[in-house]
Structure formats: C-alpha cells, structure tokens
Amino acid sequence: MNIRNILLFAVVFGLLVVVGYIQSWSVAFQLLNLCLISAVMALGVNIQWGYAGLFSVGTMGFVALGGLATVITSMPPVHEAWAAGGARVVLALLLAVVVIVAASQIWKRMAPGRKRNLSMIVVLVGGFFLYRYVFDPAVDAIERVNPAGTGYLGGMGLPVLVSWGVGGLLAAGVAWVIGKISLGLRSDYLAIATLGIAEIIISVIKNEDWLARGVKNVNGIPRPFSFMYEVNLQGDPWFVSWAASFGLDPVQASSWFVKLIYAALFTVVLLIILWMSEKALRSPWGRMMRAIRDNEEAAEAMGKDVTRRHLQVFILGSAVLGIAGAMMTSLDGLFTPGTYNPLRFTFLIWVMVVVGGSGNNWGAVLGGFLIWFLWVEVEPMGKHLLDFVTAWMADDSGLKKHLLESAAHMRLLTMGIILLLVLRFSPKGLIPEK
Amino acid sequence: MVDFLNALVALTNYILVPAVAYGSQLALGALGITLIYGILRFSNFAHGDTMAFGTMVVILTTWWFQDMGISIAPLPTALLALPIGIIVTLALLLGTDRVVYRFYRKAKAAPIIFVMASLGVMFITNGIVRFIIGPNEQRFADGARFIIKAREFKHMTGLSEGLAIKVSQGITVVTAVIVVVALFWFLNRTRTGKSMRAFSDNEDLALLSGINPERVVTVTWVLVAILATIAGTLYGLDKSYKPFTYFQLLLPMFAAAIVGGLGNPLGAIAGGFVISFSEVGVTYAWKKVLVYLLPEQWAPDSLVQLMSTDYKFAVSFSILVLVLLFRPTGIFKGQSV
Structure with a gap:
C-alpha cells in the first residue's frame, strides 16, 4: 500500500462521512454495509477475471444461490x-x-x-x-x-452465520457443475453461457416454490445474534442507559447499533477473504494463474492443466460470491428472488472490478466501495442536478416533471460512462496490478 | 379425420404461428449480432438495448403521427415510423462507434476489451431509454388486430378448434422475409456487400485488395440499425414493449446466432427458428393437441407441459450448450476468433 492508495481509500471513507453529516448516519451505515458486501462480491469476480481471465457474467446466479442458502439454513x-x-x-x-x-x-x-x-x-x-x-x-x-x-x-433452523459458509459451499457446488459443462468454451461463448446460467438459476428459484417460496418471498430471516433486534435493545435498560450516556435517543441508537454490528461482521469476513486472496495471489499458485491468464499456450506447454485450473478458480470465485450473497440476504432479512437483476448483480460488480483495477485485490475492494457509493448516491445527486437544470421551467411543465421523475435512471447512464472512461483512459483501473 | 384436422389446427394455432413470428423476430435480432461479430469481431452485449432504443424512437414517432392523425390503417402506424427510428438508431450506433469502438479498433485491442466496452455502451443505452420513455410497459400497436379470428375460422370450417392469426404476426413474417431477401441480395450481389463478406472472411486479404475498412464498418452499422430497429418494433407490436424484456432477449438472440454459427447470416436465421420452436414446443401444454390424436382412454390427465413457461431461458440455454459441446462452430460453420 502506497500513499496514493491509502489516499483513495481515505477519500471513499470521507465520502461516507459526508453522507452521514448531510443525509443521515442511518443512511451512511446502510451504505457502508452494502459497500462491504459489494467489496466481497468484487473480490469474487476479481478472482475469476483478474487472476485467471475468465469472462464469467454469471455473478448474479451465485449471489442468488447465497441468498437461497440463508433460507435453507436458517429458517425453521x-x-x-x-x-x-x-x-x-x-x-x-x-x-x-x-x-x-x-x-x-x-x-x-x-x-x-x-x-x-x-x-x-x-x-x-x-x-x-x-x-x-x-x-x-x-x-x-x-x-x-x-x-x-x-x-x-x-430450512434447517441453524444460526444464520452458518448460512454464510453454506452459501459459499452451495455456490461452489453449482459452479463445479457449470464449470464442467462450460469452461472449455471460448471467452465470449463462456460469457453468453454464464449469462444464461444465471438467468436459469434465478428462474429455478422463482418457480420452485417448495424450495424457497419462489416469488412469494421469504421474510423474517433470523439475525446473526438475538440481541440484534431494535425492539429488544430498546427494551433493555442497560442499552438505554448506555445510549443515554452518549446523549442518544434509544430508538435511533438501537438502529445504528444493529447496523454497526453488521458492519463489524462483514468487515471480518471481508478481511479474511482479502487476506486469503492476497496470500493466494502471491503464492506459486497465484503466479501460475497469472501465467495462464497472460498466455494459455505457454502455460500449457509448461505442463499446467489449464482447464482444471480454470475450473478451480471459477469455483473459488463463485464461492466468494455465494458468501456475499448470503450476507446480503441476511442483512435484508428477506429473500426476494424477483429483485435479482443482471444489471445490478452482474454487470455492476464487473464495473467495480474494472474501475478498481482487475487483478488487484485492493483495487477490487476500492472499486466495490466507490461504485456502490456512486450507484446509490447518483440518484439524489442527479435529482439535485435536474432540479438545478429545470429551475427556470414552469412548475407545471410536463418536461420538468418527466425529467425529475427520471432522475432514478441517471445511475445506469453514470455507470456506463464511468466504465467507458476507465476502460479508455486508465484500463488498469484505479489501483493497477503490480 | 376431423380429429386429425382439429389437432392440426390446434398445433398451427398454438405452436406454428407464434413460433414462426417469434422466430422471425429472433432471426432479425440474431442477424444483427452475427453481422457485428463477422465484421467487427466481437459479441455485442448492447444489441438488446440497441433494439430497445430503436423501438423507443419508433414508439415516440408513432405517438406523434397518431397525434397528427396520420395513419395507414388497417396496418399499424409504427411501420410508417420505422424509417425515423432507423435513422436515429443509426446516429446512436455511429456515435458510439466513433466515440468508443473506433479507438479499440485502431489499437487492435483483444476481443474481450470490445465486449467490455459494449457493456459500457449497454449501460448507457439502457440509461437513455429508461430516461426518455421510462422502464414501464408501453403499447403502441394500432390498426386491425386480427387477420383471422378464431371464431370466424371455426364458423368457416366447422371445426371445433379455432385458428387466430394476429396482424402483427402476419406483418412480422412478411417484413422478415422482405428484409432477409434484401439483406442477402445486398451481401451477395452488390459490390459493397461483397467487400463486406471479403472483409469478414479474411481481413488482411481484404485490406490488401484495397477495401476501405472504415467504410465496411459504417455499412455494417447501417445494416445493424435497420435490423435492430425492425426486429425490436416487430417484437413490440407482437408482444409489448418493455426495455428490460429487450435486454433479456439478448440470451435467445445470442443462442440463435451461436447455434447457427457466429458470423454466418444464414445460420442466424436457422438458429432463430430452432430456438423459437424449441422454446414454444417445450413450454406448450400439449394436452390440447393430444386429446384429438389419442384414443379416448389414453387421453392425458395432466397438461403434458414439459416445462413451465418461466423456464424458456433454460431452453435456449440448453440448446446453446448442446450445440457448443457437440458442434462448437454451430450448425452452419461459423467463425472463431
């Protein structure tokens, strides 16, 4: 880590603090939680794409499998x-x-x-x-x-923390099957195949109601610890007096506290995966992976079994995505198969990795934070921008109304522009691979 | 005999007609994908959204025409709006080519970089479409609804099964035939078309013989704009217009293009019909047809539906995987980079 990278991370955290002051700390903590999850997802994609050059756009499917795992594991x-x-x-x-x-x-x-x-x-x-x-x-x-x-x-009625591991295993198992079928394919065929697989996984989850209620959704997924419920905290005299000692209202304090505990749990998972990824990347295995990525034929000539290595790295990356998916569903407390959308759960994660720096784990983490932040915050920013642009129009103007209503769609536009700009002017990303 | 005729009519009504219409729409979309792959040598992930964009312009123009009272009833006004849709789409495509793809073409970037860039273009196009027309469903079909109505058909023939053909289905097939014939005439008979095929077969030789690559690329985008706008409009007339559905069409269209052999226009058409017939066939409840064909005591209790309609992605995907595993270059020989 050099000064520049530390500065980049500092800027992102600074942005979160600004949100805390301007919007509210509740929003900022929620943002932080999803930034952490996005960072884990970006690490998963980085393992597949950054290490091994596998162009798999089935991210959404594995994230959804992780969510399914929380239902199967932790519901009674x-x-x-x-x-x-x-x-x-x-x-x-x-x-x-x-x-x-x-x-x-x-x-x-x-x-x-x-x-x-x-x-x-x-x-x-x-x-x-x-x-x-x-x-x-x-x-x-x-x-x-x-x-x-x-x-x-x-489900099996097990603690929800177990389901994070189960999510990883489930995604890994499915990735093994998928990898066996499709990993011999050429790069862009693999992309189409994985895109299709992700859609199929989602349609299975949506339709097989016996498994996880399909589009009827499962809600009330238990939280990791029994004290992590706002109502319990507000009824706990110890917590109320503790909050009062900071001069905080117990209702608000309980909501912040729960979010921060989640953040702590996610940070632990993120750090473990990041540490393991870094170790793997700097080991002979990681060098072999990069050798395969940079020149498959040469690696094959050196006796490396390219297809087998691809399968291995595909499974590892998918497992990380599964863990992230399980964390996300347990944060939401409900599993809604209808909300999985490839723009948000596949291509956005790809933007994170490309912008952060493919092949660099720290880059992926930074990309996860930054892009998620923008994805959420572009909407209010866009609204302000449009407010400003349309200020001169009459209040009952149809165009003004339409523009203000469309602010939500600014985010897709922004993501596309960011991706193209980074690809063109800084193809190695914000923190390039060493 | 009457039973057999009834079965035949039911088959035509529920499978043949919808599948031919859907197949034509897929084929036109897949032709665009395959042309881009043949000439520009990358898989364009933005194609579904290009179709959504083109259709959006057609819809807006249609509404404008309807406001002015212009109509070509009984045909839908959208047909009249097509040229404007094509021109605006072409402007968008040439714009993205100029701003995005040309840089990578000059730099001779790897195909995967092009694909990533097309992801960026996909986001932007998708954003523009949602920004202008919103993410909701839009209806823009007007004019007559049916060529033959089920009840009229029953009345005419005295059969108990009806046959309905929608105007949109008829228009789809007729338009698709015209477009495909024109496209093949262009590719096989004109000088520009021949230079495009030469460029697709062997870029270096084509360059040596003095073909201007930028011109070939521009002509390709013109063809793509025409194909995408027409395919999108036909699909929207036949079913309905929703930007996200168009994005999802990417999968069956790619499946069609790959099944037929990427870079091979004839293959794209065949692939479109393979995909549409399998999708409709696998997700159709066959009971209606079987009831007429089987003796009474064998009549099925269940709907005899192999898979629920929500699994239609699984169908195109399975065909795709089967073809890739057993015949990696597609049914007709395609290119591989």
Whole structure:
C-alpha cells in the first residue's frame, strides 16, 4: 500500500462521512454495509477475471444461490410440509442425479454411434418423465401446506452465520457443475453461457416454490445474534442507559447499533477473504494463474492443466460470491428472488472490478466501495442536478416533471460512462496490478 | 379425420404461428449480432438495448403521427415510423462507434476489451431509454388486430378448434422475409456487400485488395440499425414493449446466432427458428393437441407441459450448450476468433 492508495481509500471513507453529516448516519451505515458486501462480491469476480481471465457474467446466479442458502439454513423447518412430501422430493432429486449420471456414463463408455445416441436419449427422456411422475405430486402436497404462510419445506433452523459458509459451499457446488459443462468454451461463448446460467438459476428459484417460496418471498430471516433486534435493545435498560450516556435517543441508537454490528461482521469476513486472496495471489499458485491468464499456450506447454485450473478458480470465485450473497440476504432479512437483476448483480460488480483495477485485490475492494457509493448516491445527486437544470421551467411543465421523475435512471447512464472512461483512459483501473 | 384436422389446427394455432413470428423476430435480432461479430469481431452485449432504443424512437414517432392523425390503417402506424427510428438508431450506433469502438479498433485491442466496452455502451443505452420513455410497459400497436379470428375460422370450417392469426404476426413474417431477401441480395450481389463478406472472411486479404475498412464498418452499422430497429418494433407490436424484456432477449438472440454459427447470416436465421420452436414446443401444454390424436382412454390427465413457461431461458440455454459441446462452430460453420 502506497500513499496514493491509502489516499483513495481515505477519500471513499470521507465520502461516507459526508453522507452521514448531510443525509443521515442511518443512511451512511446502510451504505457502508452494502459497500462491504459489494467489496466481497468484487473480490469474487476479481478472482475469476483478474487472476485467471475468465469472462464469467454469471455473478448474479451465485449471489442468488447465497441468498437461497440463508433460507435453507436458517429458517425453521416446516414439519407438515416434510411429512406431506419431503421424502418424495428428495427421492425425485436423487432420481434426477442417477439419470444424469447414467446418461453421462453411457456417453463415456459406449462406442460412438447411433446406438449410443439412442440409448442416451431413451435414458434421458424416460428419466425425465419418471422424475416428473415422482416429483409433481410431492410438490403439490408441499405447496398446499399453509400456502399463505409457508408452502415450502423450510430450512434447517441453524444460526444464520452458518448460512454464510453454506452459501459459499452451495455456490461452489453449482459452479463445479457449470464449470464442467462450460469452461472449455471460448471467452465470449463462456460469457453468453454464464449469462444464461444465471438467468436459469434465478428462474429455478422463482418457480420452485417448495424450495424457497419462489416469488412469494421469504421474510423474517433470523439475525446473526438475538440481541440484534431494535425492539429488544430498546427494551433493555442497560442499552438505554448506555445510549443515554452518549446523549442518544434509544430508538435511533438501537438502529445504528444493529447496523454497526453488521458492519463489524462483514468487515471480518471481508478481511479474511482479502487476506486469503492476497496470500493466494502471491503464492506459486497465484503466479501460475497469472501465467495462464497472460498466455494459455505457454502455460500449457509448461505442463499446467489449464482447464482444471480454470475450473478451480471459477469455483473459488463463485464461492466468494455465494458468501456475499448470503450476507446480503441476511442483512435484508428477506429473500426476494424477483429483485435479482443482471444489471445490478452482474454487470455492476464487473464495473467495480474494472474501475478498481482487475487483478488487484485492493483495487477490487476500492472499486466495490466507490461504485456502490456512486450507484446509490447518483440518484439524489442527479435529482439535485435536474432540479438545478429545470429551475427556470414552469412548475407545471410536463418536461420538468418527466425529467425529475427520471432522475432514478441517471445511475445506469453514470455507470456506463464511468466504465467507458476507465476502460479508455486508465484500463488498469484505479489501483493497477503490480 | 376431423380429429386429425382439429389437432392440426390446434398445433398451427398454438405452436406454428407464434413460433414462426417469434422466430422471425429472433432471426432479425440474431442477424444483427452475427453481422457485428463477422465484421467487427466481437459479441455485442448492447444489441438488446440497441433494439430497445430503436423501438423507443419508433414508439415516440408513432405517438406523434397518431397525434397528427396520420395513419395507414388497417396496418399499424409504427411501420410508417420505422424509417425515423432507423435513422436515429443509426446516429446512436455511429456515435458510439466513433466515440468508443473506433479507438479499440485502431489499437487492435483483444476481443474481450470490445465486449467490455459494449457493456459500457449497454449501460448507457439502457440509461437513455429508461430516461426518455421510462422502464414501464408501453403499447403502441394500432390498426386491425386480427387477420383471422378464431371464431370466424371455426364458423368457416366447422371445426371445433379455432385458428387466430394476429396482424402483427402476419406483418412480422412478411417484413422478415422482405428484409432477409434484401439483406442477402445486398451481401451477395452488390459490390459493397461483397467487400463486406471479403472483409469478414479474411481481413488482411481484404485490406490488401484495397477495401476501405472504415467504410465496411459504417455499412455494417447501417445494416445493424435497420435490423435492430425492425426486429425490436416487430417484437413490440407482437408482444409489448418493455426495455428490460429487450435486454433479456439478448440470451435467445445470442443462442440463435451461436447455434447457427457466429458470423454466418444464414445460420442466424436457422438458429432463430430452432430456438423459437424449441422454446414454444417445450413450454406448450400439449394436452390440447393430444386429446384429438389419442384414443379416448389414453387421453392425458395432466397438461403434458414439459416445462413451465418461466423456464424458456433454460431452453435456449440448453440448446446453446448442446450445440457448443457437440458442434462448437454451430450448425452452419461459423467463425472463431
């Protein structure tokens, strides 16, 4: 870290403080929390793109899987639903795995030819109908159990902190499957394939109501610690007197306190991942990765198994994204599959990495902070700008009204301009790779 | 026999007609993607938003025309507004080329850099569209709604299944045929078109033989503006206009272009229909057709829908992956960089 980088970070924190003074500290702490999460996401993308040059735009899918993990891990189980069809769903899923393994074994073991193709198709089609035969009644039964309140299998009732790890594992597992299929592809084919996979993951989560209620959303996801509820804090005489000793109103203090505890937890996760990433990047493994990125053929000639390394780095990056996704869902306290949008959860993260400096972990973190800050703050700034620009217009002017209403869309425009400017004039980003 | 006819009509009504219309729209979109890939050699992620932009201009012009009382009923006014949409879209595309892509072309940047730049352009175009027309759904179809109505068809033929063809579907197919014929005539018969194909096949040889690369690029953007605006307008007339839907069209359009072989115009058209027929076929509830074909005691209880309609992305994606795994350059041979 040289002076320049420290200054850059200081500027970003300074911006947060300014928001605290001008808007409110509540907004500033919320911003800080999402900046921390964005920084973790940016680290994940940086592992895939910065280390290994994998152009994967499936970020959104892994973030959503992390969110799904919080539901599966930390929500209480719905026993009636398990009794109604839990075993049958599990059986159906196992059946699906068996069919797929059988089909791939046929493909591998039989001699190429029409016979092989036919038997594979028979296994797949037959397997699909068998699977639906087992699966459909179970799903109906589960979704009929109190559809307004539950209608899904529920989770495992474990602490939500566990789910952050589970989110990483779940994303890693899915990344393994996806990587196996698509990592042999050329760079821009990989991009399209991952873009599609992310959409598919979202549509599965949206439609499989038995899993996480789909678009009916899951709310009331427990918080990491039982004291992290504003109501409990406000009822706690110790906390009230503690807040009073700073001259604070207990209602406001409790909200700040909860946000700051989240910030502390996220900071710990961010620092651990950052430390591990730095260690990995400076190890022989990291040098090998960069060698593969810079010249695949040369690395292959040196005996490096490029596809295998790509798979490895793809899984690692996806795991980090899964962790970030789980943290985000537990911060929100609710899981809303309908809100996952590739502009926000894939391409914005990419902008963070490119602006921060691809290949540099500190750059990714800085990019995460800065771009998230702008993403949120451009809207009020845009509103002020438009207020200023339209000041001379009549108040009932249709154009003025339209312009002011459109201020929210300034953020996309701004992100595009920032990305293009950085790509053109400082392609290595704010903190370039050493 | 009547049962068979009924099944045939149901099949036409629910699968053939919608899939042909949707396939034509995809094909026009995929043609734009494939042309950019062939000439400029990158996957343009901004293409969906280019379509959204072009359609937006057409919509605004349509409203303006409607205000002035100009109409070509029974055809939708939007057709009249197309030229203006194309010209404004072309201005946008040439502008982005001049400001963004040309720099990287001169610097001979890696394809991936172009793709990143196209992400930036995607954000900006998306922002402009939302800024001007907002993120909500807009309807701009006017004129007659149907060529044949289901009830009239039933009355005419005495069958119990009806066949409905919307004007937008008819226009889509006719327009697509005209555009494709004109495009192929241009690429195969004119001097400029031939120079474009030469440039796409072998850039160095094309440059040696005195082809002006900037001119080829400009002509490509002209074609892309025409294709994207028409594809977007047809899609909007047939379904509805919502900027985010256009962004999401990126996936099936890319799937179509890749399935057919990137850089191969004929492949893009074939790919468009492969994708649309599979999407409609897999997500359609086949019960309606099977009821007529199977003996009564075999009649299915369920809807016989292979997948719910929300999984249509999964369909285009699966086809994409299958083709890439087994025939990486697409059904028709495409280029690879």
